[in-house]
Amino acid sequence: MIPRTKQFKKELPQHLKNRVMRENIARAAWLSVQKRNERVAExxxxxxxxxxxxxxxxxxxxxxxxxxxxxxxxxxxxxxxxxxxxxxxxxxxxxxxxxxxxxxxxxxxxxxxxxxxxxxxxxxxxxxxxxxxxxxxxxxxxxxxxxxxxxxxxxxxxxxxxxxxxxxxxxxxxxxxxxxxxxxxxxxxxxxxxxxxxxxxxxxxxxxxxxxxxxxxxxxxxxxxxxxxxxxxxxxxxxxxxxxxxxxxxxxxxxxxxxxxxxxxxxxxxxxxxxxxxxxxxxxxxxxxxxxxxRRSSFLQDEQLKQALYCIRCGACYNVCPVYQNIGGHAYGWVYQGPIGAVITPQLLGLPEAKDLPFASSLCGACSETCPVKIPLHRLLLYQRRRIVEESLSAGVEKAAFKVFAALARSPKLFAAPGRWIGRLQRLLPLQLRAPGWSKSRELPQPAKQTFREWWGKDADGVIHGR
Amino acid sequence: MAGDARSGGLFEEFQRELKKLGGEARAVESAKLGEEVSRCLSGEKAERIVGYLSPYLAALKIEQIFREIHRGEVEWLPAARPAHFDMAAHRRRLAEADLAVTSADFLLARTATAVFSLKHHPSGLLTLLPPSLLVIAPAERLLADFPALQAIFDRSGEDRESNLVFFTGPSRTADIEKTLVLGVHGPKKLTVLVVDVELNG
The missing domain is CATH 3.40.50.10420 (NagB/RpiA/CoA transferase-like)
Incomplete structure (x- = not known):
């Protein structure tokens, strides 16, 4: 099977638009989870x-x-x-x-x-x-x-x-x-x-x-x-x-x-x-x-990824995964899908081939809870994310943004300053421009009128004590 | 272990579990085996029958029983395979048969599983190809579960490495919209007769 994992992000919207597929998958996954839970409870x-x-x-x-x-x-x-x-x-x-x-x-x-x-x-x-x-x-x-x-x-x-x-x-x-x-x-x-x-x-x-x-x-x-x-x-x-x-x-x-x-x-x-x-x-x-x-033997050289080789291919992690339930198996672009697929595919095909898959998770941990051989799937997803970042495979803008954030977060003074004006600036922008991309499928909440620090600094009378 | 007082409870569990899976188990006295087999055959189209003449079924005089109740031909595979044997014809015959009859090595109550070992059941296809399967087994072969089977294997020391098949309920699929359908490749109908169960009460 020729992998389409590289096109993961690009092709995602078309899978999400396939209503019939999504309904079939969601119904079947739900049924499977219920039956599994009944048998496990015994x-x-x-x-x-x-x-x-x-x-x-x-x-x-x-x-x-x-x-x-x-x-x-x-x-x-x-x-x-x-x-x-x-x-x-x-x-x-x-x-x-x-x-x-x-x-x-x-x-x-x-x-x-x-x-x-x-x-x-x-x-x-x-x-x-x-x-x-x-x-x-x-x-x-x-x-x-x-x-x-x-x-x-x-x-x-x-x-x-x-x-x-x-x-x-x-x-x-x-x-x-x-x-x-x-x-x-x-x-x-x-x-x-x-x-x-x-x-x-x-x-x-x-x-x-x-x-x-x-x-x-x-x-x-x-x-x-x-x-x-x-x-x-x-x-x-x-x-x-x-x-x-x-x-x-x-x-x-x-x-x-x-x-x-x-x-x-x-x-x-x-x-x-x-x-x-x-x-x-x-x-x-x-x-x-x-x-x-x-490439299975390549897992053996990595203390973390080794655990993915315990998998007995039951598919239970697919069924409980909120991402799988919504995007379906084909969206992952290759043979192994769901949480275990997102962990092992970047290893089996090589990181650059499947660098988006480990990010297709809400990290809710349902997969790790369900796995019958206790593979810590959500931890391995995080682990794969780190490797992808370390190998400089993530987007340049994202890396630059995190660099700026890291610098700000190291100093209380620097960290406090932008908080004061970002919220105010946001309110002036039209909604769509506040968080382009992110707000395409979500609603950005209105920023609060005052920052947490401003609120914390006030006493019961509402007087701000300067800092 | 014959006449084990526990076999009644195990049988009931086996019967209950098999029913959930769409199969049927019945307790039968060896003296009335003919009547019971006759009842099994009356409910279905069973013109072409192939059976395996295991030592156990031979001792029950199964050939004679079928001669008395079934007008059509029954082909019995002897326990020892004849030296000259047309395998292609054998496969074709099994593929066209309506019903297969055999004994099981063990029955596991907890899961309603019939266990066949190739050592004692030299035709793996017999239990697989015909759409209906009739298994006749003695109550003393009824065990609780896999660990009980292990205990027996440990005593005999050899069987566990045999070609074992664990057969639990009719062949099934839920590949179309998770709808359960029986008999996709293997048997659609499974009947297990457990002989001389010591019923409680």
Whole structure:
């Protein structure tokens, strides 16, 4: 996916004007938050679970390279071939090599943010291979030629009428806006795609270090089909997705499912085990993992940003974020959106590419409160802001203004002086000129008749004591 | 653990949780299994049936039960896979079947989860492709939750690293305007028969 993060500020008004999208997003986010809160309330020890998960992830990330070696070795013992990719280009090239080796033509794929990140679909399609998204939401946006607008609900921004018209046009079927009918139709079309596919591609919610297995968490059954139906299964795994033990799943599934979709557990949780054993009736003959770095290791060198690697991609921080609720996922301009996106995108793409994203936050802290693995998201947003300022990426005017402010704020006398005349000056200006830009979408309050210092200096009789 | 006095309470919890998810669980006596299966089949179009003849289902004489109540053909996958086996045909058959019948390794009451291990259930697609799934499991396999399952794995020492599938309620999606729809890729209908539950009272 080609990032549009540089155009963030410029394109923002057009997203804000999209009323249908905003209503869809706000409604869906609100529903998700409610369901999540109900499920969390059922667990009195929720805070301890968050703490425990955060600690486990910290331990894994602190020793990531050793853990990756062990994971890879254990996967190898299961007959899984494991590759490591330093970046997106290498990951795609490795996948292409695997596809060529097995004479693959058609690929059935389940939802994976990592494959969006590396641009897998476009790459494979350019090489003449068919890639079909099989998650219903992903299939909808693939038909529409759009990008996902949420971590767990990619077609969140689309209404049933839009989807009905899309199916009518692209699949040549009678119009319907009944979700049941639309889903049945997708099942039928995608079932044939599944049976024709010679390779299945999935992501991985977790990689289990002690066993070399991966875990796929889903509700539709399509990811399991991608892993079990075609002869070759290829899984893309972000290097940070590891957890130590099979038994840690109880904890992480509790946190993930309740946070992501407000479920106790999703319909399907599959532990992928490797190639088909001799006694099995079905399953893939070959299983490949591609472990993708793509700048994740750069987080490891930064004590603060390291914590962003704990993320289990539940999307709960999107749902509670007042900025996300208003601008929607597409406004962020790339794969990862909401608060976690605003933290990691500047690192994954480079600071200059996404320097506006960390400022798209009210710093209310709802994200940090919600995060099931206790990533201090709003603090990391502040941290990214500081780095952007330090790297001199913020606007020159803004920097000059803050320099002047810093000089004034250091001296009580200098600080008091402008207070007296700024308010008076403001009252003389027409409203629009008082704070250009800022007052475009807000109303500037009338300045008070007297300054705080003037008021403080008066005694009960209203007499000003000179200073 | 057979006849465990607690199985009644666990069953009720399993049943309640599965109902919330759109599935159905019933307690059944092994002697009356035929009647119950017959009732399950009467409510739906189940012409093409594929089943897995696990040692447990074989002991329940499931083949005979289906012969008595179902006129159409039922294809039973033997516990041991035949050496010569047409995989493409097997996939196609499962994709076209109306109903799959199998047993589960464990049932977890707290979440209404059926646990299948590939070691004991050598067809992963059986529980996935047909639109309706009938699971028959003994009450002694009913556990409270994941930690209870861990305790059993610790005793057996090997299963936890098997290809495990946790299957909780029918396949579902809410991708269109957050409206819940069952059966998008996997089974739309899920029935679990728990055999010889010690019911309270």
């Amino acid at each position: 667990i009195p020890e929720w805070e301890e679970l968050r703490e425990k998960a955060s600690r486990i992830k910290r331990e894994v990330i602190e020793h990531l390279w050793e853990n990756l070696d062990i994971f890879q070795e254990n996967a190898g013992k299961r007959g899984i071939e494991v590759f490591r990719a330093a970046d997106a280009a290498e990951a795609n090239r490795l996948a292409e090599d695997i596809a060529r080796k097995h004479g693959i033509k058609r690929i059935a794929k389940s939802k994976s943010m990592l494959t969006e990140e590396i641009g897998f679909n476009d790459y494979m399609q350019e090489k003449g291979l068919e890639v079909v998204e099989t998650d219903l939401g992903e299939y909808i946006i693939q038909l529409a030629g759009e990008a996902p607008s949420h971590l767990t609900a990619p077609a969140l921004h689309k209404s049933r009428r839009e989807i009905g018209r899309l199916f009518q046009e692209k699949l040549n079927v009678p119009y319907s806006e009944n979700p049941e009918e639309l889903t049945a139709l997708a099942r039928q079309v995608l079932r044939e795609k599944f049976l024709a596919a010679d390779m299945g591609v999935t992501g991985a919610n977790f990689g289990i270090i002690e066993s070399g297995q991966i875990v796929v968490v889903e509700n539709e059954g399509n990811a399991r089909m991608c892993a079990a139906l075609p002869n070759v299964h290829l899984a893309f795994i972000g290097i940070e997705r590891l957890i130590p033990r099979v038994y840690d799943l109880d904890l992480f599934l509790t946190l993930l499912c309740r946070s992501a979709t407000g479920q106790k557990i999703t319909s399907f949780v599959s532990l992928i085990n490797g190639p088909r054993p001799p006694h099995a009736y079905d399953g893939p003959e070959k299983v490949y993992y591609i472990l993708v770095d793509n």
